[in-house]
Amino acid sequence: TGTTRPIRILQFVQRCAKHGDALSVISAIDSFCSKVEWAMNVGDKKGEILDAIVLETRPRWVLELGTYCGYSTVRIARLLPPGARLVTIEMNPHYAQVAKEVIQHAGLEAQVELLVGSSSILIPQLKKKLDIEKFDLVFIDHWKISYLPDTKLLEECGLLRAGSVLLADNVVCPGAPDYLHYVRNSPQYQSQYYQSYLEYLQVEDGLEKSIFLG
Ligand SMILES: O=C(NC/C=C/[C@H]1O[C@@H](n2cnc(C(F)(F)F)c2)[C@H](O)[C@@H]1O)c1cc([N+](=O)[O-])cc(O)c1O
Ligand SMILES: [Mg+2]
Numbered sequence: 001t002g003t004t005r006p007i008r009i010l011q012f013v014q015r016c017a018k019h020g021d022a023l024s025v026i027s028a029i030d031s032f033c034s035k036v037e038w039a040m041n042v043g044d045k046k047g048e049i050l051d052a053i054v055l056e057t058r059p060r061w062v063l064e065l066g067t068y069c070g071y072s073t074v075r076i077a078r079l080l081p082p083g084a085r086l087v088t089i090e091m092n093p094h095y096a097q098v099a100k101e102v103i104q105h106a107g108l109e110a111q112v113e114l115l116v117g118s119s120s121i122l123i124p125q126l127k128k129k130l131d132i133e134k135f136d137l138v139f140i141d142h143w144k145i146s147y148l149p150d151t152k153l154l155e156e157c158g159l160l161r162a163g164s165v166l167l168a169d170n171v172v173c174p175g176a177p178d179y180l181h182y183v184r185n186s187p188q189y190q191s192q193y194y195q196s197y198l199e200y201l202q203v204e205d206g207l208e209k210s211i212f213l214g
């Protein structure tokens with residue numbers, strides 16, 4: 001019974017990244033996952049697109065579906081204005097524990113609310129649990145078959161407003177065809193594809209940015 005990949009990523013961060021320095025945590029994970037062990041982080045190339053969209057959106061409330069080791073959590077949280085909050089949902093308790101320690105190493109625990117559980121249960125509880133009105137930005141990077149049902153759940157729970165931005169990872173590889181068809185054909189969304197590459201590989205992938213029109 002050895003360690004797990006997330007544990008090995010965390011150990012590398014704790015050994016090589018400077019405590020309180022989010023950029024060093026991000027580059028440590030990218031270095032480990034490009035040279036030692038691949039892992040499903042959004043990565044450095046798609047990460048630059050994610051950064052640009054966070055900065056242009058200037059969100060007060062962000063939701064992330066799929067924390068995993070906390071790589072994109074740190075990428076997003078480091079760019080938030082004071083007072084803004086990132087709620088991230090992870091259903092695997094082991095991954096959530098690793099992510100908690102990665103986020104702490106980056107010194108960003110004050111900006112992040114990490115919830116452990118399933119989206120179908122947690123999303124309907126968000127308004128009362130966290131006194132949230134609406135999300136300004138949603139980063140979707142969990143199970144690809146859950147992208148569409150969870151987007152519909154966010155609509156039904158009144159957690160999106162006119163102008164809310166959905167940003168979905170992996171719309172090419174592994175792909176989320178039903179989600180892509182929905183946001184590209186629904187009159188309620190203005191959708192745009194950002195071509196890039198699958199993390200740490202020379203394979204096409206991309207992000208889809210979809211603005212909810214209300
Ligand atoms: O499968 C991929 N990602 C799945 C990601 C899954 C992650 O999202 C969590 N989750 C599941 N439900 C919830 C919620 F929030 F609903 F509770 C959270 C899972 O526990 C896991 O940590 C993937 C695969 C590849 N690839 O190249 O194979 C590349 C990528 O970038 C990927 O994201
Ligand atoms: Mg992904």
